Every structure is written in structure tokens, then in C-alpha cells.
Amino acid sequence: MAVDEKKLKGIVDGIVGLPTLPTVLTNVTKMMQNPRVSAAQVGTVIQSDVSLTAKILKLVNSAFYGFPNRISTVTHAIVILGFNAVRSTAMSVSVFDSFGGGGATEGFDRMDFWKHSIGTAATARILAKKMNMKELEEAFIAGLLHDIGLIILDQFVHAEFVEILKLVKEKDMLIRDAEREVLGGVTHSEIGGWLGRKWNMAPALVEVIENYHSPSTASDNYQLSCIVHVADLLTKALSIGNSGDSRMPLVNKSAWEKINIAMPALPSVLQEVLESAKKSEAFFTMVNK
Amino acid sequence: MSTEEITKLEQELDFLQTTNTGLRRSLDELTILQEMLKGISEERTIKDIISRFFDIIKKTFTVKGYIFFEKAEDKSISPVHYEHLTEWDLTEKYGINKGILEWAINEKQISNIPAICEGEEEASLLMIPFNTANKDYGIIAIGIESGADEALTLNVSENLKLSASQAATAIENVHLYKDIEEDKANISDLKSLMLNILDSLVNGVTTIDKDKKLVHMNRNAYIMFGITEEEVVGKKYSDCFPEQLVSVIDFILKETYEKGFVLDYQVNYELIGGVNIPIGMSTNVLRDDDLKIIGVTILSRDMTASQELDRLRKLDKLKSDFVSTVSHELRSPLTTIKAYLDTLINRVDEDDKETRNMFIKTIETEANRLSRLIEEMLDLSRIESGKIQLELKYIDLTEVVENTVNLCKVQSETHTIHSDIPSDLPKVMADTDRLTQVFINLLNNSIKYSPEGKNIWVKLYEQENSLRISFKDEGLGLKSEDKYKVFEKFYRVDSQKTSDIGGTGLGLPVVKKLVEMHHGKIIVESEIDKGSEFIVVLPIKES
Numbered sequence A: 001m002a003v004d005e006k007k008l009k010g011i012v013d014g015i016v017g018l019p020t021l022p023t024v025l026t027n028v029t030k031m032m033q034n035p036r037v038s039a040a041q042v043g044t045v046i047q048s049d050v051s052l053t054a055k056i057l058k059l060v061n062s063a064f065y066g067f068p069n070r071i072s073t074v075t076h077a078i079v080i081l082g083f084n085a086v087r088s089t090a091m092s093v094s095v096f097d098s099f100g101g102g103g104a105t106e107g108f109d110r111m112d113f114w115k116h117s118i119g120t121a122a123t124a125r126i127l128a129k130k131m132n133m134k135e136l137e138e139a140f141i142a143g144l145l146h147d148i149g150l151i152i153l154d155q156f157v158h159a160e161f162v163e164i165l166k167l168v169k170e171k172d173m174l175i176r177d178a179e180r181e182v183l184g185g186v187t188h189s190e191i192g193g194w195l196g197r198k199w200n201m202a203p204a205l206v207e208v209i210e211n212y213h214s215p216s217t218a219s220d221n222y223q224l225s226c227i228v229h230v231a232d233l234l235t236k237a238l239s240i241g242n243s244g245d246s247r248m249p250l251v252n253k254s255a256w257e258k259i260n261i262a263m264p265a266l267p268s269v270l271q272e273v274l275e276s277a278k279k280s281e282a283f284f285t286m287v288n289k
Numbered sequence B: 001m002s003t004e005e006i007t008k009l010e011q012e013l014d015f016l017q018t019t020n021t022g023l024r025r026s027l028d029e030l031t032i033l034q035e036m037l038k039g040i041s042e043e044r045t046i047k048d049i050i051s052r053f054f055d056i057i058k059k060t061f062t063v064k065g066y067i068f069f070e071k072a073e074d075k076s077i078s079p080v081h082y083e084h085l086t087e088w089d090l091t092e093k094y095g096i097n098k099g100i101l102e103w104a105i106n107e108k109q110i111s112n113i114p115a116i117c118e119g120e121e122e123a124s125l126l127m128i129p130f131n132t133a134n135k136d137y138g139i140i141a142i143g144i145e146s147g148a149d150e151a152l153t154l155n156v157s158e159n160l161k162l163s164a165s166q167a168a169t170a171i172e173n174v175h176l177y178k179d180i181e182e183d184k185a186n187i188s189d190l191k192s193l194m195l196n197i198l199d200s201l202v203n204g205v206t207t208i209d210k211d212k213k214l215v216h217m218n219r220n221a222y223i224m225f226g227i228t229e230e231e232v233v234g235k236k237y238s239d240c241f242p243e244q245l246v247s248v249i250d251f252i253l254k255e256t257y258e259k260g261f262v263l264d265y266q267v268n269y270e271l272i273g274g275v276n277i278p279i280g281m282s283t284n285v286l287r288d289d290d291l292k293i294i295g296v297t298i299l300s301r302d303m304t305a306s307q308e309l310d311r312l313r314k315l316d317k318l319k320s321d322f323v324s325t326v327s328h329e330l331r332s333p334l335t336t337i338k339a340y341l342d343t344l345i346n347r348v349d350e351d352d353k354e355t356r357n358m359f360i361k362t363i364e365t366e367a368n369r370l371s372r373l374i375e376e377m378l379d380l381s382r383i384e385s386g387k388i389q390l391e392l393k394y395i396d397l398t399e400v401v402e403n404t405v406n407l408c409k410v411q412s413e414t415h416t417i418h419s420d421i422p423s424d425l426p427k428v429m430a431d432t433d434r435l436t437q438v439f440i441n442l443l444n445n446s447i448k449y450s451p452e453g454k455n456i457w458v459k460l461y462e463q464e465n466s467l468r469i470s471f472k473d474e475g476l477g478l479k480s481e482d483k484y485k486v487f488e489k490f491y492r493v494d495s496q497k498t499s500d501i502g503g504t505g506l507g508l509p510v511v512k513k514l515v516e517m518h519h520g521k522i523i524v525e526s527e528i529d530k531g532s533e534f535i536v537v538l539p540i541k542e543s
């Protein structure tokens, strides 16, 4: 469905005071455009932000990455876990810093929302690993941010968002359908995509945020979209957190086939998802500020 | 534009230039790397792949050595290939334990672990797991001199991932290749086992497809059909089988397709060597997995063995029949002798000479009969077991027949024996003693079964390339159903008139056997109450 660009513009133009990404993260992203950048160089830049460094070290030493020994510097974190893992922890921390707190909207619990997002992120990473993809961290971040549009709506388009939640509750609608009704065809996906562009996120990431609910086979990032689509549903199915829906959306058949989880293997995958949600506890503690 | 803005732009430009240079150099490196990676996929052993991979790493890092740990099916990991690096180094210098290696394999994570021991701060250990979408194959740990911080750039880390994935694919190919080779070996082992099993069968197995082409023949099928051609498989049987066999196969294939099978179809098939062996052929249609008929399998049995078995079975039965009959036959004269002796000793007065003589005479007759019986029995068994060899010579039958007549004339003065024995007949190949035995037996029979005073004719003549000796009497004669039964062992014509005549029941069987040994036969002409004629027919062979 073609989204009404005007409608979207109308909504986002009303947004005032949108947080920006920390300079450090912007710089790191920029540095990593140069393939010859060294772990030491990236490490030094991140270490200039003491608070970020502390949080990153906490995350890389958490059960989520599971490295048996202690990692004591960001540079070490980079050489041991890779550039992307460290960047994705930095990204997570920044997102939590920007949108973590506040919001006591009825029918939309922020803590539940982040639980769902972190759960989807961890699940997407598992699925990507299962499919032997190289871009595990991209899958993680895409999972983490796939519903970020909901936060924007809650924080900056609050009146409409309350109306949307009311519709969901009273008419037992899916949040996506309620959004379309209230926002004239626009959903949190488009809002999330808009934020991604504003934050100079990788085009692939933006595309996945916009399309994960019905992955398009024509897309260059079809596989990643499928991963996030399935990860979102598995997380919902296991009631890890909540992102506003009380009903399960339908699973996209071709996306499910693309992920290719054999039915007999499903219980063990679900078990893995639950375990990994538990292991990603450290991320959740970052939200609470 | 303010100075500040200019400075910012200059910085931006500087950054872009650096990035650009970096990208270009990386591209060059990547090209070289790809060239090197091609070599990896050509290696045929895991050791070679690992060492080739190590060579690639050497281009980027100053290396000390490596250990390759293989991940086994049971998920355990163990070091299999080394170069200048030991497990001790791993633990002592880098603090690496199995746990970390397992972590890296499970996380599919390329990792660079800084050294922990003093004075080695700059060194580090590069751990690169090799895995494909299907499987983890293991991990290589490479000791590098330079510190990880500077050496491990984003580019290098990407290149490592690429190289590792290429190496993993190469390793997977080696495994797959090995699996395929093993499968092939297994299948070919199984095939040769099946062929050996088929060859070990004592029966011939021949499989012919719907196009009448030979699909398979086991060793014995070749032998039984006398096929000397090396390879007939794939050819039509009509092109490589002897004519006689082709018509047999044509017939049984037709039968099989009509009825589904053929059971023990008997063929007397002459091999190329001229040996005639009886073969029993049984067939069944051959179907594929979808039960579609694709041909016929023929099982050929050499029936010699089973016919021989049949013969032995018959012989065995004969033997036991014989024993029971013989013991009966021996018992009756013995019983008579014993009874007469008992009476003679206990009841007959010593002075009653007349009665005593009568008893002694009877005992003598019975004893003679017993002795004759035993003699004939031995004769017969010697003949039957092939122990009697004829002493064949060209002899003149005239003399033999004349001698017989003269011998028998003495025995009976009451019968008139007419003889017609010409002396210009051809000689025959025969054993004089045995033929004499035959003739005496026959002539004695004629005398025995003819009332006193009757005529007996003995005649020697040539007819239809044979010499014939006829013994004709005016005796009791035989019923037509008894005519040839008289040649069976212990067969007695059951009649009031014959009950007094003491015979062993073995005379004629012996006669028949002896004549047959001479390739001759006996013809019987007889009419009840009128008389019988026994004609011995002996073939005349050109000398």
C-alpha cells in the first residue's frame, strides 16, 4: 500500500524536540565507513564518552554475549566481539537514553514495550545466526527498532495515539489497523522509517523498519525483513513484553518459509528465544533511568 | 563563510579523502584475497585447506603459528593440525580454554584475544571458527605478533569473515566428497556382494528384459547353457544363445508373460561339449518398485542331481522291499527243512526206511531250492549293482544253444525237445557263460511249466538284424497281464497249477538283466492253457 507522503509529512511536521543521537555514535558510524579504521581508533572515540563506555562494557560482559572472560576495554570488546556488536550496544544505549523513560499512557506500558523490542532484537539475532547470516548485529538493531514508531507516536503524537489505543481496545483491532484509521493510512512503521532517516541509519535498517510487517520479496533486504517479521511474532507468541496488540497478527507465509524452521524444531527454537530473552536482561536495565 | 565553517569543510574533505583511499586499498586487497581464496577450494584435504588459510593470514599479520581444532559429531573439539603453536601457549599466553573456543564456535564469532602474560602485551590470538549454514567444522587459533587493536581493522575483519566462510565451504566439500566416495564404495561393495551371492548359487540365474536383452547371468547360468562368450549382458539372447536354447527360452518367456510363471520346465539340453544334462527351468516375472513388469528371471536347475536322488530313493525302496521279500522267501524253505528234520529225528522210526527216504528227499529238494535262491539273489544283486562284467567275444550261438539243449534233455525224459539250430548264422558279441545261463534258465522253465509228455521247441534264427532264440512250450501259458510281470522279482503266477512247481521267483529277472546287458531283449508270446514262447533277441553288430 502506498503511503500518503503528505499525510506522513503532516504528522511528523508537528513533532517538536525530537532527541538526536549522541555525537559519539554519529562519529563512530561515520568512522566505520572507512574500511581501514582500526579497533583502537573506534575504541578511543567511544571511550571519550565515559557514561556510554560504562554501559557498553556492562552489556558486552553480560550473559547476552556470553564471553567467558572479562572484557575490560571497549577496544577489547571490538576485537573480541567485533565492530558491529559494539556499535549495536552503543546504539541500544543511545536509543534507551533518548526514549527510555516517561510515558504512562493507558494501554501502552513503556517497560512492556521495551521488553518486546529487546526480545524481538534477541530473537532476530538468533534467527540470523541460524541462517548463517553475517549481519547478526544488524538483525539485532532492526529487531530493537522495528516498533520505534510507536514511541514517537506516544511521545509526540500523543492525542492521536490515545485514540488509536482506544480503538484497539474497544473494537478489538490490531494496532496497525487502528493507526491507519486514525492517521489516515499512516502507521508506526512509516513513522519509524522517518526517524531512521533522520538519524542517518543505514538504508537497509530503515527499509526493514518500514516493511517488516509484510516483507516484500522484491526488496534487497527481504531476508532481514523476514527475520524481523518472524522474530516479532515469536516474541508476541511467547508474551515477552507487549507492543500494544492484544491479538496476534497473521504470520506472512512466505516469510515463515524463508526462515525455514521445521515444525519439529519449533519447540527448541522457542526455548532458545526464551533463554535469550532472559540473557538480554542487561539491555532492559539500561532502559530504566 | 566563516573560518569555523571552512575548517569544518576542510575536516570533512579530509575525512572523505581518507575514506576514499581506504576503500580503494581495501578493494585492491580484496581482489588479491579472492585470488588466493580460489586456491583454497581446490585443496582436497582439510590439512591442506588449513595450511592454505594460514598462508592467507600470513599476508596480513605477522604470525607465530596455529592450531586447528576440529569439532566432532559428538560436539567435542580436539586439536588436529598444528604449526608452531601449542595448547600450552593458548592457556599460558592468552588464557584460552576450551570454554572460549566453544563460545567462539557457537557464536560463530571471529575473535581476537589479547595476550595475558607479561612482555607479550602486543601479541594476540586470532580465533576464527569455520562453519557453513549446515555445520560447525571447527576453529583455527592463530598466534599473531602484532597487537589486535591496530592490526584488526574493519576491513581485515570483513576479509577474515570472507576467507573463513570460503575455507569452511572447502572443508564441507572435502567432507561431502568423502561421504560420496564412501557411499560409492558402499554401493559397489554391496553390488559385488550381491553378484557373488548370485554366483555362489548352484542354480543358474538369468534375467532377460522386455526387449529380450540379457540383463544378468550368474556364473552357473553361463556354465549350464554352455555360453563361452565373455560378455553377453546387454545383447539379445537370440543373438548369443545356441539355437536349441533360444527356442526353449522363446517358449518359456511366452508362457511366463501369459501365466506369470513357469515351474520346472524340463529340458534335456546338450552343452557345447556334447554333455546332455537335464535342466529344470522355473521363471518369474521381474517387477520394478512400481510393480511394473520389466522382465523375466529364469532359474535353471541341473536336474541330474535330483533325478539321481529320485533313482536312489527308488533303489532304497526296492532294497527294503527286496529284503523283506527275500527274508520271506528264505524262511519258507528253511521252515520246511526244519519241520521235516524235526519229524525225521523225533517221530520217524529208525527202521522205517521208506518214510525216512521220503523225508530226506524233500529236505534235499528244499535245500537245493534254498541254495539256488541264494545263488540267484547274489547274481541279481551283482548285476543290479553293476558288479558283473561281461566277457564279450564274437561267438557262434549254434554251439551255445546245442549245449543247452543237451544239458536239459538229461533232466527230463518225459518231454520231447525239438531243436532247429542252423550253423551258418552270423556271430554275436556275447559272454558265452552268461548266455548259457540264460538259455538253461529259459529251457528249464519251459520244461517245468509243461505237463509231462508235451513238446518243447528250441529254435535259433536270424531276423531284423538280430539273432533270435525261441523256447516254445505247450504248457500252462500266461494271462496277458502276467506276460511281462514274470520278469519282476519274486513274481509268481498265482494259480492252482503252479503252486506245486518250486521256483525261486528270481530266475526270469536274472535272465532279463543278462539279456539287457547284451543290449538285447526278451519277447513273450503266450496264451493261457496253450503254451508260451520266450524269444531272446540279440542284436547283430557289424564287426
Ligand SMILES: [Fe+2]
Pocket (backbone or CB within 6 Å): A116, A120, A146, A147, A232, A243
Ligand atoms: Fe512488534
